[in-house]
Amino acid sequence: MKVVELAGGVGGAKLAEGLAAHLATDLTVVVNTADDLELYGLAVWPDHDTVAYTLAGLDDEQRGWGLRDETWAVMDRLADLGDDPWFRLGDLDLATHLWRTERLRAGARPTDVALGLRAAMRIAPQVLPMADEPVRTDVRTDDGWLEFQEYFVRRHQAPTVREVRFRGIESARATAEVLKAMGAADAIVIAPSNPIVSVGPILALPGIVEGLATARARGVPVVAMSGIIGGRALKGPADRMLAGLGHESSALGVARLYADVATTFIVDAVDADAVPAIEALGIRTVAFDTIMSDDEARARVAGDVLRLAVHPGA
């Protein structure tokens, strides 16, 4: 069974780890690239790396991001030089960025660099950037437009987001690899990532909505999961962001955003009473425990997702 997951960072990574336990090389994770940034001349891909590190079993589960056994010699020395890095890159993490930047500067396509890194890290699933062209999320706040990581990391997601734009998205498009994986998929899963800034750019990318429509037309289920549980995001600012943009911060609010693309929607058991309202949108909806707190839970949730994809009526 071949599955494509559309994923942002942490939520996408947890689900990817669960799915990989069942699917190994039959899983392709398409990651959001609109959070990517250049720091110190280095290409930093936060969502890609969160997924890749998690699939490589190298993620720091305590800290919730970055690599296990990370050290901070480079950043500490930058602090000695008077810099106050707001986006801290650990030593081991930096090696990834050096590895990648060297190849990108030599002219390699981002997709090929990602596939090379997958091989170097011995990751079974494919982890594909959604596009090879740069796309960048900006958010408009009461202080004006901010680049995404400026808002997310430097300002700790404190400002209210009034508007979101994906710079460069018109001239970007889903890669041939992404479209091929979607074309071969038996199921497509939209991860419980932030629907606005993680899944949003993927769905806004030229080629993706068309690819999803083609998949649905040949009977492939598109299963979306709510990252909002009991009205709150498990991690990150998705709940406040939904509210700031005039959406409802609830499973129903998320389902409305996916109503045109998903055939099936999964809410957490605590939101079971939202099922009728979501089904009224014309999406088959199922409620079960979706919290992926450890490896076992990730595999169980992913197993439930896959069963639902195989037997959408069950």
Add this chain to the structure above:
Amino acid sequence: MKVVELAGGVGGAKLAEGLAAHLATDLTVVVNTADDLELYGLAVWPDHDTVAYTLAGLDDEQRGWGLRDETWAVMDRLADLGDDPWFRLGDLDLATHLWRTERLRAGARPTDVALGLRAAMRIAPQVLPMADEPVRTDVRTDDGWLEFQEYFVRRHQAPTVREVRFRGIESARATAEVLKAMGAADAIVIAPSNPIVSVGPILALPGIVEGLATARARGVPVVAMSGIIGGRALKGPADRMLAGLGHESSALGVARLYADVATTFIVDAVDADAVPAIEALGIRTVAFDTIMSDDEARARVAGDVLRLAVHPGA
């Protein structure tokens, strides 16, 4: 007494440390930039950093290059990823490259970045790149043209050098800061660095020879030191490089290269018998112990150089 030193890497750094002990902020070190390279998208300036680290008292005297108490977490992780970095950058050293690259990418002039790093490292002398425009040394070997660091680090200086070129030098020129320091100098010292690939690019840079001529015309001594002692380079391939290019690998061979620009030449005591032949070139020549094996020796040698500059007839 204001002094300008024209310097390459290790030999230039040792002399700079000795001169700084006498002159502090009255010393300006103009460093070769033709060894600079881009690695992993980062701006790496080997000669500048060797001088800066040494002047900051952070150099690793045992290893002979790089920073004391260096660690290698990033390079070790790159090796885990399957890379075999031929140009190894330590974690602390990397912080310098990140600091610099961030500012260069933001559009700062290399000279301003160097001055900022001087402030961040609390270095008394100015350490100035010779030019803001990129200049790159290539060497022709029996295997064809190689970029300098490819020859120097990757191939361990094994191939015989048949020809040297400085790419970009026609469109580069000595910075305003370099020319201003030369214009204000009471003495100019050419370090005992490699005359071909360390001092060579500085002398070949448009503006430098004219600046030296102007200085000499107003009575400023230009004191050059031989980096060849007893026919051998203390460090590096200068001796083999001189021979490969058809020069004599000796103090006299070096003196011939500087005959047009230097007023005064210093050879090591072991080469005292070369003094008459060098004076026959029209350069006043002095022999004394020039080996700078420790801090005390560096200050002593620098003191002798400065005395010679003040009293050229002594």
